[in-house]
Amino acid sequence: MVTLSPAMAAGLVITGLCNGMLVLLTALGFTMIFGLMGIAHFAHSAVFMWGAYIGWTVAKVSGDFYLGVLAAMLGTAALGLILQRGFLMPLLGEPLRQILVSLGLIIFLGEGINLIWGRTAYFVPPPPNLKHFIFFGAVPVLSYRFFVTGVGIVVILLLHLLLTKTRIGLTVRAATENREMVECLGINTHKVFSIVFMTGSILAGLGGALAAPVLGVSPQMGYMFLLSVLTVVIIGGLGSIWGSVLASLLIGLTQAFVAFFYPQAAAAVSIGLMALVLLLRPHGLLGKPI
Secondary structure: OOOOOHHHHHHHHHHHHHHHHHHHHHHHHHHHHHHHHOOOOOOHHHHHHHHHHHHHHHHHHHOOHHHHHHHHHHHHHHHHHHHHHHHHHHHOOOHHHHHHHHHHHHHHHHHHHHHHHOOOOEOOOOOHHHOOEEEEOOEEEEHHHHHHHHHHHHHHHHHHHHHHHOHHHHHHHHHHHOHHHHHHOOOOHHHHHHHHHHHHHHHHHHHHHHHHHHHOEOOOHHHHHHHHHHHHHHHHOOOOHHHHHHHHHHHHHHHHHHHHHOHHHHHHHHHHHHHHHHHHOOOOOOOOOO
């Protein structure tokens, strides 16, 4: 029988938090875009993938991992603006066409990855200063996982402050509740939409760049991550930022502990949690009833 020591439990908690934060960064962007604009931006996972490749490429050329992360954030901000202005904004209020176009963009952006970088998967090492291990008793945990967890916490706090303590945040929240009223006050909601879309894309790019040393980079990573993001958004509640935070941490921690005791069932944990939540609370943990 497998026994769980306190040291092993601490290591699993860090692993679960790290994995949860990686999904959360992309899920937050998806949630913001859906919450304000009502757009189910399935191509958001492809933006995550582009962030991973851009970050890896710049880091490889420059030798600076952190410069690669910055390049990923800037590159995906520009990509997000192009997708929003060129493809999705003209379809506002047409959910079926939005979904079809968004699914098409996943394929298009995926083929762009194949064209530029090829179909080979690559291992991405963590930055040199985060390659060492931190020990809980005899249990080693890569220091990079602590870094990712810390970045995720900082992003959550900054996003909370942005939405609650700044003028643009208050405008975003107001537009989420009643877009027509905000437009009557003379506020350009199209500009607000662009800011939200770019912010969501930056979070996806950051998530992709940080995920590369954990997952590697491959042309399939966007498709695989899409299921994780949708699961988090559904469990947390459509449009609920704090719901996404709670769902990401719940899934990350549960998967880490289930993988320790019964590895064969780890992949099914998120689906099982989603089914349970939908059965008990169809609108998600913190979502509003429709």
